[in-house]
Amino acid sequence: MELTGTVYITGHKNPDLDSICGALGYAALKSRLDKTNTYEPVRCGHLSESTKRILNALGIIPPKYMKDVFPKVKDVCLTTDTRIEADAPLTELAKTFSDENPSVTPIYENGQFFGLLSVDDISTWFMSKLKKNGAGLKVPKIKDLMRTQEEPLQMTDFFEEAKLSLSRSKKRGLAVFDGEDFAGFVTRRCFLKAPRYNVILVDHNEPAQSINGIETANLLEIIDHHRLDPIKTDMPIFIDSEPLGSTCTIIYRNFIRSRLKPDKYTAKILLTGIMSDTLVLTSPTTTPIDIESAEALAKICEVDAYEFGKTMYSYVERLAAQDLTAAVLSDFKKYREHGVKFGIGQCEVTTLEDMDEYKEKLLSVMSDVKERKGVDWAVVMVTDVMTQRSVLFMTEHPAIKHLQYRGMEPGIMDMPGVVSRKKQLLPEIIHALGV
Numbered sequence: 422m423e424l425t426g427t428v429y430i431t432g433h434k435n436p437d438l439d440s441i442c443g444a445l446g447y448a449a450l451k452s453r454l455d456k457t458n459t460y461e462p463v464r465c466g467h468l469s470e471s472t473k474r475i476l477n478a479l480g481i482i483p484p485k486y487m488k489d490v491f492p493k494v495k496d497v498c499l500t501t502d503t504r505i506e507a508d509a510p511l512t513e514l515a516k517t518f519s520d521e522n523p524s525v526t527p528i529y530e531n532g533q534f535f536g537l538l539s540v541d542d543i544s545t546w547f548m549s550k551l552k553k554n555g556a557g558l559k560v561p562k563i564k565d566l567m568r569t570q571e572e573p574l575q576m577t578d579f580f581e582e583a584k585l586s587l588s589r590s591k592k593r594g595l596a597v598f599d600g601e602d603f604a605g606f607v608t609r610r611c612f613l614k615a616p617r618y619n620v621i622l623v624d625h626n627e628p629a630q631s632i633n634g635i636e637t638a639n640l641l642e643i644i645d646h647h648r649l650d651p652i653k654t655d656m657p658i659f660i661d662s663e664p665l666g667s668t669c670t671i672i673y674r675n676f677i678r679s680r681l682k683p684d685k686y687t688a689k690i691l692l693t694g695i696m697s698d699t700l701v702l703t704s705p706t707t708t709p710i711d712i713e714s715a716e717a718l719a720k721i722c723e724v725d726a727y728e729f730g731k732t733m734y735s736y737v738e739r740l741a742a743q744d745l746t747a748a749v750l751s752d753f754k755k756y757r758e759h760g761v762k763f764g765i766g767q768c769e770v771t772t773l774e775d776m777d778e779y780k781e782k783l784l785s786v787m788s789d790v791k792e793r794k795g796v797d798w799a800v801v802m803v804t805d806v807m808t809q810r811s812v813l814f815m816t817e818h819p820a821i822k823h824l825q826y827r828g829m830e831p832g833i834m835d836m837p838g839v840v841s842r843k844k845q846l847l848p849e850i851i852h853a854l855g856v
């Protein structure tokens with residue numbers, strides 16, 4: 422059973438600007454191409470302070486947070502217009518059960534939900550009375566028929582857990598509440614087949630980086646620029662994976678391929694994603710296609726691409742004024758090579774001149790990060806996007822002496838020209854670990 426009508430588009434956990442803008446931009450394209458479904462951009466993680474600031478300053482509304490795509494009780498919950506009051510004559514109940522043949526029906530008292538009454542409850546009552554009294558049976562009140570109620574479910578309860586609760590309860594149905602309010606009910610039929618959310622992944626393809634419950638979803642498409650290690654699918658799906666600098670570049674090219682021009686707002690969103698993932702078109706991951714796409718988008722926005730990128734970074738608060746732990750953890754990736762578990766964070770800044778203000782604190786923050794993330798070695802590159810120079814702050818590790826960078830102070834190294842974690846720093850670290 423597919424949940425028809427809505428397709429969720431999500432980037433990865435710890436969403437960066439490419440993931441956020443990719444989800445927004447691709448939803449805008451899909452909405453124009455397909456009018457029969459609703460494409461809803463979402464994010465499966467919280468925004469970092471810097472991302473929030475940039476989006477806010479640019480007037481881009483972030484997608485709403487979605488915790489997971491596990492099927493829920495709300496996806497199968499039933500409602501009925503039939504309202505039977507507990508003090509109604511039994512004939513009304515008889516009419517409902519003979520006309521509509523429900524397996525359960527909600528009973529109300531003074532307009533408030535009172536309990537669920539099932540066809541089993543009714544027959545059980547009559548059978549036991551008939552056994553005792555035979556022909557001398559008195560007509561019961563609705564309340565007399567009602568047996569002990571089970572704990573109601575919540576709309577947000579997981580489908581699989583609710584299914585278990587119902588099968589353990591031996592009841593035909595369970596009431597469903599939305600917080601304090603009665604919302605409907607579920608019967609055994611509701612649980613014959615688990616519903617599946619429709620999902621499109623942008624800027625990632627590995628299930629471990631994806632929204633929780635992705636393995637239970639109906640994966641429709643992947644739009645990405647990372648190494649491929651995707652989840653198994655039941656059906657063939659559309660994958661657009663290209664080794665470009667930004668997912669937003671790939672999305673822009675899909676606009677072109679569909680002969681559509683992004684509107685100004687969407688162009689700004691895509692340009693933001695490209696400028697951020699390519700560090701204003703300077704990262705070694707940048708391709709001529711990224712530059713060409715950024716310039717075309719800048720033209721729609723009536724701005725200069727490079728100026729736009731630099732202004733965008735100027736909205737980020739100075740690192741010295743930020744919560745350093747949060748800044749490191751907002752973009753921290755874990756690796757394991759040569760038997761060593763290590764993690765690399767990256768923070769983008771617009772100057773390294775104020776480094777003295779935070780260097781000692783950042784080194785101690787890295788020790789905390791090392792403990793919290795359970796790694797043997799924690800490093801963070803602070804990258805100046807204006808001068809394409811990074812400074813590396815690290816916890817102690819024997820591999821440091823094999824790094825080809827100039828040491829500035831214990832645990833701090835200078836990396837002029839190094840801006841890419843993936844293409845420059847990571848290979849160097851792996852090399853140092855292997856010496």
Ligand SMILES: [Mn+2]
Pocket residue numbers: 439440624646666667668698
């Ligand atoms: Mn990306």
